[in-house]
Amino acid sequence: MAITITASNLQSEPCSAIYPYVLLSTYRLLVCQVCGFASVADEVATHLKTRHRDMQPEHRQELVERINQIPNILRNQDELRDLRYPMDIIVPIPYLAPPKLDGLKYRACGHIVRRIQKIQKHCADEHQWTNPRGRGRPPPDYHMSAYESPWEEGVACQRFFPSRAGSRWFHVDSQTRLQTDVHKKVHTDSFQSRVAPQELGPVSCSHLSEVVEREKKYWETMNQPRLSSKDMDSGFFATTSI
Numbered sequence: 257m258a259i260t261i262t263a264s265n266l267q268s269e270p271c272s273a274i275y276p277y278v279l280l281s282t283y284r285l286l287v288c289q290v291c292g293f294a295s296v297a298d299e300v301a302t303h304l305k306t307r308h309r310d311m312q313p314e315h316r317q318e319l320v321e322r323i324n325q326i327p328n329i330l331r332n333q334d335e336l337r338d339l340r341y342p343m344d345i346i347v348p349i350p351y352l353a354p355p356k357l358d359g360l361k362y363r364a365c366g367h368i369v370r371r372i373q374k375i376q377k378h379c380a381d382e383h384q385w386t387n388p389r390g391r392g393r394p395p396p397d398y399h400m401s402a403y404e405s406p407w408e409e410g411v412a413c414q415r416f417f418p419s420r421a422g423s424r425w426f427h428v429d430s431q432t433r434l435q436t437d438v439h440k441k442v443h444t445d446s447f448q449s450r451v452a453p454q455e456l457g458p459v460s461c462s463h464l465s466e467v468v469e470r471e472k473k474y475w476e477t478m479n480q481p482r483l484s485s486k487d488m489d490s491g492f493f494a495t496t497s498i
Contacts, residue, residue: 274322276308278351283340284330285416286323292353294416297323297331336421348428352414355428359411368413368425375407 277286277300285294288303295303300323304316323329330336343366348355360375361368364383369375379385388404413425 274319274326277319277323279326279329280349280351283416284328285339286326286329287349287351287416289351292351293418294352294422296333296336296422297326297329299332333421336417339416339422341424342426342428345427345429348412348414352416355412355414355430356425357410357412357430359413359425359427361408361411361413361427363406363408366427368411368427370413370425379406 274286276288276290277295278289279286280294283294286297286300287294288307291303291307301316301320304311304319308316330339356370358370359368360370360372362375362379362383367375367378367382369378376385376387380387383406385406410430412428412430414428415423415425417423
């Protein structure tokens with residue numbers, strides 16, 4: 257399937273006035289750049305209070321008031337029924353958490369989950385699929401062929417919300433190296449380039465700086481080669497991938 261949405265035409269509006277949020281106009285959503293997930297407008301105050309507790313209350317209140325003035329965004333859980341998910345494969349959205357690479361996608365309808373039990377249940381409930389091997393554990397030498405399987409494995413996927421409405425996975429381009437670098441850059445650059453120093457108090461600045469530094473160290477660690485026990489015996493380095 258062709259990739260029809262690219263980084264150049266994905267509408268996003270980063271703005272220091274609503275940091276740590278960025279507005280994804282294409283989807284009418286606000287995404288927290290630090291946490292990597294979206295919030296409906298009415299839940300921004302709760303998110304800031306629970307996830308960014310070191311941010312000064314005055315600044316949190318100002319941010320909520322600014323966001324309440326933004327038109328045409330999804331404001332509550334009920335309005336997530338109007339959320340437009342990407343229909344085709346798109347480039348990873350850089351402000352969201354990096355893609356997962358273990359998605360299972362039903363070929364006919366495009367539904368994506370990450371657990372074999374869930375994709376089997378979806379296929380059976382929604383498409384009257386019957387498992388060709390029947391019940392019970394498969395024999396040790398049994399392997400379902402690509403022809404038998406109605407779903408595709410190893411699909412790169414992202415989601416806007418970690419739970420509840422809006423947490424459906426969607427298919428993104430599997431070239432995730434660029435996505436990882438972009439996501440890391442958003443976190444490391446955002447504090448200096450997107451936020452004016454006078455907008456945040458010392459405590460808030462310290463909090464955001466610590467979050468950015470933790471993210472930076474995390475990605476540096478993840479990008480380091482790692483050795484498996486097998487590789488230690490053979491003398492070869494293990495190849496890592498995100």
